[in-house]
Amino acid sequence: MVESDSPNYQLRTQLPQTDIELFRALKGRQPSALGVLYDRYGSLVYGLALRVLKNSQEAEDLTQEIFLNLWHKGKYDPARGSLSSYLTILTRSRAIDKLRSRNTSFKFLERWSQFISTQPGAHTPVEQADLKERSQYVRDALTQLSQHQRQVLEMAYYEGLSQSEIAKELDIPLGTVKTWARQGLLKLRKTLQDLIK
Amino acid sequence: MFGSPSPEHLEELIAGYVLGNLCSEEAEEFKHLLAEKPELIQQVNQLQEVLGLLPYALPEIRPPQHLRLAIVEAVNDPVNPKLARKQFVLPWSKIVASVAAIFTLALGIDSYRLRQELSSAKDVLTVLDGRDTHLYSVKGKDKKSPAFGSVLIDFDADKAAIALNNISSPPTGQSYWLWAVVNDRIIRCGQFNVGTNGFALDKISVPDDAYKEGDEISKLLVTLESSESPSYPSEQIVIVSAS
Numbered sequence: 001m002v003e004s005d006s007p008n009y010q011l012r013t014q015l016p017q018t019d020i021e022l023f024r025a026l027k028g029r030q031p032s033a034l035g036v037l038y039d040r041y042g043s044l045v046y047g048l049a050l051r052v053l054k055n056s057q058e059a060e061d062l063t064q065e066i067f068l069n070l071w072h073k074g075k076y077d078p079a080r081g082s083l084s085s086y087l088t089i090l091t092r093s094r095a096i097d098k099l100r101s102r103n104t105s106f107k108f109l110e111r112w113s114q115f116i117s118t119q120p121g122a123h124t125p126v127e128q129a130d131l132k133e134r135s136q137y138v139r140d141a142l143t144q145l146s147q148h149q150r151q152v153l154e155m156a157y158y159e160g161l162s163q164s165e166i167a168k169e170l171d172i173p174l175g176t177v178k179t180w181a182r183q184g185l186l187k188l189r190k191t192l193q194d195l196i197k
Numbered sequence: 198m199f200g201s202p203s204p205e206h207l208e209e210l211i212a213g214y215v216l217g218n219l220c221s222e223e224a225e226e227f228k229h230l231l232a233e234k235p236e237l238i239q240q241v242n243q244l245q246e247v248l249g250l251l252p253y254a255l256p257e258i259r260p261p262q263h264l265r266l267a268i269v270e271a272v273n274d275p276v277n278p279k280l281a282r283k284q285f286v287l288p289w290s291k292i293v294a295s296v297a298a299i300f301t302l303a304l305g306i307d308s309y310r311l312r313q314e315l316s317s318a319k320d321v322l323t324v325l326d327g328r329d330t331h332l333y334s335v336k337g338k339d340k341k342s343p344a345f346g347s348v349l350i351d352f353d354a355d356k357a358a359i360a361l362n363n364i365s366s367p368p369t370g371q372s373y374w375l376w377a378v379v380n381d382r383i384i385r386c387g388q389f390n391v392g393t394n395g396f397a398l399d400k401i402s403v404p405d406d407a408y409k410e411g412d413e414i415s416k417l418l419v420t421l422e423s424s425e426s427p428s429y430p431s432e433q434i435v436i437v438s439a440s
Binding site: 047065071082131132185 | 216218248249252255258259260264265267268269271273428
């Protein structure tokens with residue numbers, strides 16, 4: 001590899017590369033660390049914000065809010081999980097919140113996002129794989145779910161709908177929605193085992 | 198009392214808990230199980246991580262390039278925002294006096310012209326006759342820039358006024374825009390005009406929802422924009438809040 005030809009060579013040799021090290025550099029007020037983290041997770045955060053909010057301007061605003069929040073407040077605790085997980089939880093939570101403020105009749109699942117691990121954990125392989133690899137892994141895992149399982153999980157996750165709202169929208173019994181969602185999630189865990197251990 | 202659940206039922210309960218879809222009986226049962234076996238939390242966390250992986254399956258969409266610039270610019274200022282904030286609530290007379298001082302410097306001893314400009318200033322500043330008016334000092338971003346001035350913002354009325362000295366007219370096709378960094382957001386305050394004599398005095402209607410109670414401005418920017426309605430500040434920052 002001819003790294004010296006790369007314009008980022010100097011940056012790469014000076015900055016630590018793991019998320020944790022970058023986060024520590026960020027806490028040490030190194031703006032370049034935020035730039036590297038943005039390059040790493042900007043599209044993930046923006047893509048999620050756009051999927052939930054369905055509005056590019058709001059997605060941009062939220063992406064900015066998430067990264068500036070990381071810089072100014074830095075509430076991420078490495079002992080509680082991966083940085084990417086923290087960013088997606090925060091993004092999803094705030095995006096759903098904005099959706100709710102658009103329409104107060106929206107109810108949404110927030111239990112999972114409020115409940116953050118208290119277990120000091122080693123960093124998961126998910127953090128080490130690159131974004132494209134992870135994306136492919138998760139896409140493959142989703143194809144192994146039934147269409148119904150995937151649909152109810154995505155409606156709950158991206159649209160913030162409660163199970164009863166999903167049941168109403170799809171015109172199926174509530175119990176069926178619950179079963180599909182639970183089985184879908186458990187199946188995903190089995191398929192994505194390597195990424196979360 | 199709840200018996201010992203089968204592994205399948207336990208998995209169902211954990212998944213239901215993470216998804217927030219436990220019925221009241223299941224919730225009660227899971228509460229007891231958690232109390233008996235706190236180690237179940239680990240499985241809860243695991244399923245939460247799984248749920249958190251869903252966005253990775255979304256098609257990769259690159260955010261617009263200006264977004265990265267806006268974020269990096271917002272943190273690149275070496276000045277601690279708390280120290281940089283020039284925010285004083287001033288009595289009305291002092292606000293007018295401070296703007297008058299700018300014009301005095303701009304116009305030297307030309308008292309007739311000063312009176313004219315002060316009259317114009319008062320006209321602009323009447324939009325700021327509110328109880329929550331804040332004054333910010335600003336200066337040229339480039340150290341060699343002679344530009345300096347003040348920005349006044351009335352949070353209640355969503356209005357602002359800007360007075361700048363030693364600022365050149367914008368190049369053809371471009372205009373000056375004022376931006377505020379409020380908490381973690383960049384807010385577009387509005388466009389303003391510059392006179393031919395090197396100084397600017399204009400009023401700006403700030404968008405209604407730009408500020409909420411408790412918001413604090415950590416930085417102000419003035420940029421040169423080619424767009425008629427820019428969403429984010431360009432890289433051409435000419436004025437920043439003074440430290």
